[in-house]
Amino acid sequence: MGPNTLSVPMALFGENRNRLVESVKADVNTPAGSIILLQGGGDQGVCSGDSSDNGPLFRQESYFHWCFGVLEPDFFGAIDVASGKSTLYQPRLDEDYAIFMGHVPTLMEVKERYRVDEVIFLDEMPDHLRSVALVFRPNLLILEGLNTDSKKISRSASFDGMSEFEIDRKLLHPHIAECRVVKSSYELDVLRYASKISCLAHMEVMRTIKPGMAEYQAEATFLHHVYFYGGARHVCYTCIAASGPNGAIQHYGHAGAANNRIVHEDDMLLFDFGAEYYCYTSDITCSFPASGKFTKNQSIVYNAVYRANRAVLAACKPGVMWTDMHLLANKVVLEDLHSAGVLKGNVSDMMDACLMGRVFQPLGMGHLLGLDIHDVGGYLDGNPERSQLPGLKYLRTARALKAGMVLTIEPGCYFIDYLLDSALADPELNQFLVKEKINEFRGSGGVRIEDVVAITESGTEVFSKVPRTVQEIEDWIGGDNSFMENWK
Amino acid sequence: MGPNTLSVPMALFGENRNRLVESVKADVNTPAGSIILLQGGGDQGVCSGDSSDNGPLFRQESYFHWCFGVLEPDFFGAIDVASGKSTLYQPRLDEDYAIFMGHVPTLMEVKERYRVDEVIFLDEMPDHLRSVALVFRPNLLILEGLNTDSKKISRSASFDGMSEFEIDRKLLHPHIAECRVVKSSYELDVLRYASKISCLAHMEVMRTIKPGMAEYQAEATFLHHVYFYGGARHVCYTCIAASGPNGAIQHYGHAGAANNRIVHEDDMLLFDFGAEYYCYTSDITCSFPASGKFTKNQSIVYNAVYRANRAVLAACKPGVMWTDMHLLANKVVLEDLHSAGVLKGNVSDMMDACLMGRVFQPLGMGHLLGLDIHDVGGYLDGNPERSQLPGLKYLRTARALKAGMVLTIEPGCYFIDYLLDSALADPELNQFLVKEKINEFRGSGGVRIEDVVAITESGTEVFSKVPRTVQEIEDWIGGDNSFMENWK
């Protein structure tokens, strides 16, 4: 991208295509003469009903990007299953394009840039597809599958003349989604970089934001740092720059709650920010006191969540069930709230009553991460189904961990009035709650400590390195650079 | 928004609604029992075929925003023409919203925030509409009209039960578009502020960017400055951070040409950036040498464009035709290129041959600006039609100027190889071209000097105050703060 930024090798996408072809080929249901055909994202404009001539900056659709790494809109791409040969179909641009949009790359230039076997104009695609497969009616493997986070169906390729081909919409999706779940070492390099630049920006934010500033000034600082220094033009989700009570709002920062509260001296801050680099994402949350020094109650909640984060980190390795990690994090937080006198009774009874999921952490403890912030493949057929229990039902996967997965570990503890009130009125739950202690935490928002980790053969590699202990955070905000000196 | 940012009074939108009602009421074709009904932008997600659960940050649809100033998605709004009474219809949000998105504002809170006469749940809208108009079948005035820049049709309101109403899709559009053309003093305040924070950010960029940096570091600097200091979360168009030859590409900066060239010592830079504040936009271009000092050839082109910019600025006032301003700018640039020996022959012959539009400025010299960067109303019925001449055909309006209009004045001079080659091969045009001199400028990109101005009763008010003369630019980049000291 620019000075001192990561150069992404196109071999990343070549290897992805090879992995996909191997997987599809090994499937006994794949007919001879099959071609994988994907349609890239288009520049059709805005969905919000706006008729203006300015839409959001184009960002490639993730499945297409995973296969081809193409940054421009309106391409199609094909992979012949038998030969592994890859073809990009480039839109034919007119002369005005050169004036308004810049140099129109030739077919050869596109081929050089993206390292595919062939580049053809899009209007010649139907004829070309017939010639590639060497059969009279090639079988097109088209992507169609449910995204279990958005509940949307992935875009299916569609073009004039499609009816002259055999079309299979079932076979491709589980193969490509499963391939995306396990990251190659090329992909790990980019994901590691996206987290690295995000961490440096988080650390800048920790030293920039002061009481009296608006929350959005933290967002502005983060966005600037990852772009100016890291070359990351996009973030993969709207920045959550929550102060005080807003820390309890899971998706704070959207247009209706636009990071515009003024930060107070006694606030906890919860900043959930992640850069995206070459469409590979990061997702890191730092929680710290606006004053730079933890109060006693702030450190009770913080340390409970920190201990949960580290307990999960220590336990993660191939074969471990993600649901167990969620429950482990819940249990550690409950233990610490119990020790601090915020809860009473027996922790295993609290677990049986789903106290975390119903009150203090009504969402999942972490998720797969890759080209999407909530990456695909969480509930593919053949894997455990979604639990219907509180908290667990929002967990974005229930799978066993596998080397090459990248996930966030993001336990949290939130004080949500609406849930606290319900719990205090519920005899099954209020037996555990020390009302007067709980009231001390009302309005304080919440704490989330979110790291990005890769699962290795033996355990984990942590991609997000930021000050995490109370001491590290206080030292860093206080101007002590020793954390940075050990940073790599 | 935050510390030291502009507070936007909701009276702005109340006055807009009153202006619209007056205009519609005065139309003899408006039936009794008419209600203006607009549908706000929705959060339906991304159009690019992406099935992920993260879309772009919501930004309100401009017509709806102009009437109601509502920042959240999925609202409808109505104005009863007879009484002027305004109603917002708020989506009914469930309990989970409080956990994930934050406090659900009550109807009363929404009414207080947006200062409308009434707020009703959206699912009660059909019944409410019937009660408002005091007639059995109210006549709904629905927005439907062509955006002459995007060629898209504005979003029409649509809801279950619509068939029980009379529907008029013709009447509203010309009234509301014309109202948007003439800005109120409330609107001018916000537009002035958007340009002010954009100028300060441009000035920061001028001092930050150095040879060896990537173009996008200018974009990052601008975005940070308008957000961190000005509270502007959005820009209204993709930043054009063009260095050297890229300055000739009108919409440089898009995903396929992503501001990622390294800046060279001898480059001219062309930075076209504008912040958006409460959906009101700015659009300012600064051109300056990367070295901080103009070379002789750089100052020839720069001064030609600067003189054109000032000639237009001096000539603008109510009654003046915008097409004449375009041609005036063209003529001044031609005169200066002729004086510098880049062109030969007679300037009026060059004008007759459309030399600027066919070669050096193949686009319009400026456009209306407001809630959209290319604001609506440029070619409403009853106004002059679009010219088909080179250059002029891209002019986004051909209207006579009116007090209260806000426009950009953006003459330019570009060296586009493709157009230069065509012109050199064209006997009608090559008689004017001094080939060896022109070749000195090839690859240098272009210069654009773009200001935002409001038309007043007697002339203009310039909203964009940045170093503009060669001397001012060299002084400012060189560290002399005197320009800032006189800035207000």
Ligand SMILES: [Mn+2]
């Ligand atoms: Mn996350």
Ligand SMILES: [Mn+2]
């Ligand atoms: Mn402009």
